[in-house]
Amino acid sequence: MRPLTDEETKTFFEKLSHYIGENIKLLIDRPDGIYCFRYHKDRVYYCKETLMKFASNFGRDHLISFGTNFGKFTKTGKFRLHVTALDFLAPYAKFKVWLKSTAEQTFLYGHHVMKSGLGRITENTEQYQGVVVYSMSDVPLGFGVAAKSTAQCRTSDPMNIVIFHQADIGQYIREEDTLI
Amino acid sequence: MADVQIDTAEILRNVTEKDSLFKTTVVSKEIDLTLDLGNLLAVDENVLKDKQISAKNNSTYLLNLNRDNVQILLNSIWELPSERVEDAILVPLPPPTTEIPREKPLPKAKKETKWEAYAKLKGIKSKKTEKLVWDKTHQEYRPAWGYKRANDETKDWMIEVPANADPFEDQYAKRKEAKSERVAKNEYQRLRNIAKNSKGKVPTADLAPSLKPSKEQVNLALSVAKTSTASVGKFTKALPRENEVKKPKGKKRKFESNTGSLSEEKERQLSVLNMMKNKQPRLNTDVAIKQNRKEEIEQRRSQIGDGKPMSKKLARKQAAILSGKKSKAFKGGKRKKGRK
Numbered sequence: 305m306r307p308l309t310d311e312e313t314k315t316f317f318e319k320l321s322h323y324i325g326e327n328i329k330l331l332i333d334r335p336d337g338i339y340c341f342r343y344h345k346d347r348v349y350y351c352k353e354t355l356m357k358f359a360s361n362f363g364r365d366h367l368i369s370f371g372t373n374f375g376k377f378t379k380t381g382k383f384r385l386h387v388t389a390l391d392f393l394a395p396y397a398k399f400k401v402w403l404k405s406t407a408e409q410t411f412l413y414g415h416h417v418m419k420s421g422l423g424r425i426t427e428n429t430e431q432y433q434g435v436v437v438y439s440m441s442d443v444p445l446g447f448g449v450a451a452k453s454t455a456q457c458r459t460s461d462p463m464n465i466v467i468f469h470q471a472d473i474g475q476y477i478r479e480e481d482t483l484i
Numbered sequence: 485m486a487d488v489q490i491d492t493a494e495i496l497r498n499v500t501e502k503d504s505l506f507k508t509t510v511v512s513k514e515i516d517l518t519l520d521l522g523n524l525l526a527v528d529e530n531v532l533k534d535k536q537i538s539a540k541n542n543s544t545y546l547l548n549l550n551r552d553n554v555q556i557l558l559n560s561i562w563e564l565p566s567e568r569v570e571d572a573i574l575v576p577l578p579p580p581t582t583e584i585p586r587e588k589p590l591p592k593a594k595k596e597t598k599w600e601a602y603a604k605l606k607g608i609k610s611k612k613t614e615k616l617v618w619d620k621t622h623q624e625y626r627p628a629w630g631y632k633r634a635n636d637e638t639k640d641w642m643i644e645v646p647a648n649a650d651p652f653e654d655q656y657a658k659r660k661e662a663k664s665e666r667v668a669k670n671e672y673q674r675l676r677n678i679a680k681n682s683k684g685k686v687p688t689a690d691l692a693p694s695l696k697p698s699k700e701q702v703n704l705a706l707s708v709a710k711t712s713t714a715s716v717g718k719f720t721k722a723l724p725r726e727n728e729v730k731k732p733k734g735k736k737r738k739f740e741s742n743t744g745s746l747s748e749e750k751e752r753q754l755s756v757l758n759m760m761k762n763k764q765p766r767l768n769t770d771v772a773i774k775q776n777r778k779e780e781i782e783q784r785r786s787q788i789g790d791g792k793p794m795s796k797k798l799a800r801k802q803a804a805i806l807s808g809k810k811s812k813a814f815k816g817g818k819r820k821k822g823r824k
Contacts, residue, residue, distance in 0.1 A: 305742055306739045306740070306742050307739065307740045307741075307744075307749055309739065309740075310752070310756060313752075313753055313756045314756055314760065317753075317756060317757060317760060318760065321760065326757075326761065328757055329754070329757060332750055332754060332757075333750065333754070338746050338747075338750075340746055340749060340750075342742075353746055356742075356743075357743060360742055360743060428770065428771070430770065453770075
């Protein structure tokens with residue numbers, strides 16, 4: 305376990321800022337205590353200082369997880385967000401998409417979102433912008449990338465892909481063994 | 485008599501009808517075209533007719549103009565000597581006169597070697613040596629250097645021992661060694677030139693062979709030689725009475741302390757965040773275009789006078805544009821992102 309290097313911090317924040325923009329600041333600078341990001345076995349964990357200090361008593365081989373897993377660094381040095389980060393992305397998300405109730409299931413099975421399943425979308429969403437996906441009753445379901453901008457969405461066919469799927473809460477069941 | 489007259493009129497009509505199907509091959513221009521047949525290029529310097537260019541269906545005018553110019557180009561190609569190969573008529577084109585800029589940048593000049601720089605400074609010019617030289621012993625022309633060279637001094641059947649030399653010294657071996665030394669020196673100089681002209685540092689610069697190496701040089705050479713094995717010197721035995729050789733150290737990764745000052749860590753992360761923010765383009769083009777369009781529409785409305793009167797804010801912006809300042813909309817500021 306160790307803090308992130310400056311380079312790792314940069315790639316990590318760049319990925320995170322796709323979804324929550326400048327709100328990363330609110331994750332670092334919290335009024336309810338000191339929170340930190342920690343690197344452990346290629347993964348980035350987010351936790352309270354006290355928990356981190358408890359976890360640091362365990363050796364690398366024996367420590368499986370602590371705090372919230374935000375994602376992992378790939379072997380090529382890119383960062384990939386996991387569903388587990390959704391709890392922190394959803395409240396700070398800058399761009400949101402609401403799905404119709406009929407399209408919820410297909411998204412939770414890991415498919416992209418078609419135009420026909422799109423309920424609402426944040427205005428001014430650019431193409432390839434990271435978005436958080438909600439159900440119509442405002443339950444965060446996952447996140448993805450906008451395949452089309454808001455303006456393009458209006459004119460596209462109902463069978464066109466509007467949101468590329470990246471992660472959804474269905475993964476908690478589908479990928480139970482490999483999630484952490 | 486009347487029948488004959490009718491016939492000629494019909495023939496004439498037929499001829500004119502046929503002619504009207506094809507356009508004329510003779511085209512006259514006020515200024516002749518400049519032709520570059522090698523590139524199949526014709527440049528028309530005549531002035532375009534303003535009225536026809538600005539007309540609504542100017543495409544027919546341009547098409548006709550183009551056809552005429554192509555006709556001139558083809559006419560001049562037909563004037564060139566042609567040859568017939570089977571069914572095809574071929575015209576070998578003259579070399580092109582228009583110079584076309586090269587696609588790739590000029591190759592960079594090779595960097596000078598140390599000798600070349602010195603020779604240039606002193607004005608030394610290399611003499612041309614003949615490749616084949618007369619060999620007196622073999623009575624034939626032989627290459628001046630290399631395999632089976634003429635006047636090969638290592639192949640002499642007898643060498644005179646110099647007056648002040650050791651009589652038991654092998655003069656043949658001495659010459660052979662001198663030769664191999666010269667080859668080694670040349671190779672070293674070649675590598676040194678490459679090293680000098682390449683950007684990176686060459687780590688073995690201190691290991692150059694010298695006639696009287698200092699103690700430090702010997703020690704360095706020894707330590708490098710000991711660690712230049714597959715196991716990085718792990719199994720190399722120490723010499724008797726040898727001082728401990730320092731292992732050359734590799735670069736070690738360094739990380740911040742895990743349980744160090746967390747407030748410092750926070751500061752570092754915030755500074756990374758700040759740097760990222762500064763790098764982002766401040767102008768959101770989509771929003772800027774929208775805003776600009778809105779302004780234009782409103783401006784037009786105010787000019788017509790039947791819409792709403794111009795707002796104060798807009799009037800100020802227009803004044804700023806007229807006075808040459810950039811309007812606020814183009815400066816950007818924060819990226820606007822609304823929610824629905």
